[in-house]
Amino acid sequence: xxxxxxxxxxxxxxxxxxxxxxxxxxxxxxxxxxxxxxxxxxxxxxxxxxxxxxxxxxxxxxxxxxxxxx
Numbered sequence: 001x002x003x004x005x006x007x008x009x010x011x012x013x014x015x016x017x018x019x020x021x022x023x024x025x026x027x028x029x030x031x032x033x034x035x036x037x038x039x040x041x042x043x044x045x046x047x048x049x050x051x052x053x054x055x056x057x058x059x060x061x062x063x064x065x066x067x068x069x070x
Contacts, residue, residue, distance in 0.1 A: 007067040009050025014062040015040040024054035024063060 011032075013024075018040035025033045025041070032047035033054060041063075043054070055063040 007069075009052075009065050010045050010048050010068045011043050011050060011052070011054055011063055011065050013041045013043055014064075015042070017060060017062050019060060021059060023057045023059060027053040027057045029053065 013033075020035045020038055020040055022035060022041075025035065029051065030047045030049055032044045032049075033041050034044070036042050043063075045068075050065055050068075052065045055061075055065050
């Protein structure tokens with residue numbers, strides 16, 4: 001009997017509404033988030049493990065965690 005592999009999850013940020021406060025950067029355990037030009041956060045999908053800490057910390061609630069289909 002094979003074990004079910006849980007779906008991979010990744011974070012994404014709505015760059016149009018991000019205010020670049022940096023709260024997400026402080027809690028990311030993989031250093032997967034950077035502030036670009038002081039305007040918005042960008043999440044590196046290779047480094048992101050989908051833990052959800054950034055989404056919980058975001059005061060604007062614009063970071064979403066979703067399943068990634070490989």
